[in-house]
Amino acid sequence: MTRLKLGPLVDETPVKLTIEVPAAVHRDLIAYAELLARETGKTIEPAKIVAPMLARFMATDRGFAKLRRAPSGSSGTPSATSRKDQADSG
Numbered sequence: 001m002t003r004l005k006l007g008p009l010v011d012e013t014p015v016k017l018t019i020e021v022p023a024a025v026h027r028d029l030i031a032y033a034e035l036l037a038r039e040t041g042k043t044i045e046p047a048k049i050v051a052p053m054l055a056r057f058m059a060t061d062r063g064f065a066k067l068r069r070a071p072s073g074s075s076g077t078p079s080a081t082s083r084k085d086q087a088d089s090g
Helices: 023-040 046-059 062-069 080-089
Strands: none
Touching: 023 046
């Protein structure tokens, strides 16, 4: 059987975000959740796999990792505080 990139989901305290995705992406999330459910034997809501997918994407993004390792002030990425403020406002 083909292994999926997304493994078992870790249960952590969530931060609620509301997003809109194209219908095609939603259909793919549903299909992915169904395949993951078959592989793990647990029913999974499609919305529950978005965060682990984003985390996996960011963990494997070399450009993102390089910028995160850059000294403060030179990375061009927002501080933790401003990221929190952006999440709260959106």
